[in-house]
Amino acid sequence: MLIALNKPYGVLCQFTDAGGRRTLAEFVRQKDVYAAGRLDQDSEGLLLLTDDGPLAHRLTDPRHKQAKTYLVQVDGAIDEAALQALRRGVSLNDGPTLPAEAVLAAEPDWLWPRDPPVRFRKAIPTSWLSLSLREGRNRQVRRMTAAVGFPTLRLIRVRVGEHALDGLAPGQIRVIAE
Structure with missing residues (x-):
């Protein structure tokens, strides 16, 4: 599975946060997916999520030059x-x-x-x-x-x-x- 999310400003690129900050769980309901790459809390825009480890690697590893x-x-x-x-x-x-x-x-x-x-x-x-x-x-x-x-x-x-x-x-x- 591959999902595109427009990550809003102020949202962490993780699904839980002990400090109560906004996370991906607020927007993504699919189970067993994780971010293929990261965006800082104060950055916005395209975040790809997947349940496919090799695909995540192809999307994020600099050797693949994406x-x-x-x-x-x-x-x-x-x-x-x-x-x-x-x-x-x-x-x-x-x-x-x-x-x-x-x-x-x-x-x-x-x-x-x-x-x-x-x-x-x-x-x-x-x-x-x-x-x-x-x-x-x-x-x-x-x-x-x-x-x-x-x-x-x-x-x-x-x-x-x-x-x-x-x-x-x-x-x-x-x-x-x-």
């Missing part, structure tokens, strides 16, 4: 030099990243409001970019954008390999394969 694409809202007006640095790969405290596909993007017209909203500062603009990675380090997108001088404000995963968010509302699931 691209993960994110829409990223950053603090400030991102420039071409920062985009080029992301495309070359940036140096992080755990080593250099692989090159990423990074392009300036418009704020999507299909985007849902976030609760709580992203902070608004009248004097400082924000930018959107599309960023595709073929590796998956902890908080990698956030660390990469910060490394080039543009901290991430909002992070939405829109694609994992051939699987896309494709109109799923936050909290909504789609069964891809039984």
Whole structure:
């Protein structure tokens, strides 16, 4: 079984939490599935869940080179030099990243409001970019954008390999394969 979930902001990528925080159990009723990959509590978007261990491995192991694409809202007006640095790969405290596909993007017209909203500062603009990675380090997108001088404000995963968010509302699931 393969399930796509649009994970809302503030939800943990696990089914239980002793601290009472929101978890996947609020949205996914199927038994014996688990997340193939993770999204941080403060990230949103496509999360794939499966009961098939080899499929989960193919989706998450960097050796299989499944691209993960994110829409990223950053603090400030991102420039071409920062985009080029992301495309070359940036140096992080755990080593250099692989090159990423990074392009300036418009704020999507299909985007849902976030609760709580992203902070608004009248004097400082924000930018959107599309960023595709073929590796998956902890908080990698956030660390990469910060490394080039543009901290991430909002992070939405829109694609994992051939699987896309494709109109799923936050909290909504789609069964891809039984």
